[in-house]
Amino acid sequence: MKEGARPTAVALDIDGTLIDHDERLSPAVVDAVRRTAAQVPVILATGRAWSTTRPVAERLGLPAGGLVVCSNGARTLRYPDGEVVDERTFDPSTVIASVRKYAPKARMAVEEYDGSYLVTAPFPDGDLGRDARIRVVGDEELAPQPVTRLIIRDPEQSESDFVHLAERLGLHGVSYFVGWTAWLDIAPEGVDKSTGLKVALAQYDLDPAGLLAIGDGRNDIEMLTYAGLGVAMGSSPDEVKAAADEVTKPVQDDGAAAILNRWF
Secondary structure: OOOOOOOOEEEEOOEOOOEOOOOOEOHHHHHHHHHHHOOOOEEEEOOOOHHHHHHHHHHHOOOOOOEEEEHHHOEEEEOOOOEEEEEOOEOOHHHHHHHHHHOOOOEEEEEOOOOOEEEOOOOOOOOOOOOOOEEEOOHHHHOOOOEOOEEEEOOOOOHHHHHHHHHHHOOOOEEEEEOOOOEEEEEEOOOOHHHHHHHHHHHHOOOHHHEEEEEOOHHHHHHHHHOOEEEEOOOOOHHHHHHOOEEOOOHHHOHHHHHHOOOO
16 A cells, blocks of 8 residues: 555454454444444454354444455355355365364364354354354264365364464365464365455455555465555464564554554
8 A cells, every 4th residue: 555545445354353352342443443434445354254243343333235254255245134245165074084183172163154053062152152053063964065164173272283283184275274272264275365355345346455454363364465554463473463564552452443543
């Protein structure tokens, strides 16, 4: 983005960027996002499912008719009716088999079209959303059809353990992102948040050179490099900060608001 130019669109990650790990959304952030959304398109770009993204859009007061990018770019939907503008899927069967080989205690989940989840075992409270509807199934029932993503979780492992797990899985034909806990998202090959943002910007007839993107996780790296200006949160891993054009304050200090307040 040209120095001094105002962004023509804004892409915002949710967890660790707008909302802290205690689900707190500060009034300063809400105010900044609402002012921004009154002037340019604001696109939520998240690893969350649509069912847990829509309530955040409601809390932020985003205008009807806007777009959100969910499931790490695999789904682009229109808010608030959930119309699917774009969707990418893959067959996770080989990945499921590899996970069982290298992480036999891991729990896995896939998102259903109605926003509920199929899981191989219950996830820790709140992991899939406060009021997530889940159904426990066997591995063979987890994904009889192509899915938008496969979630792998092991509360007994660390974030670094899962970085190594991703390497051991030798994933081919898919994309993957390691979260801030022992959480691994498997997506269709070549799909990341920038995939959904390309779709969204095309709907608005806007160029990525004017896009401001703010995020904190490894699944934000492609989004930050795609945008004309990519901003990492202060609590981001080093590789995320390295991919960004600049670094703002952590979510606890309303870093996203500080960036938005620069222009809006």
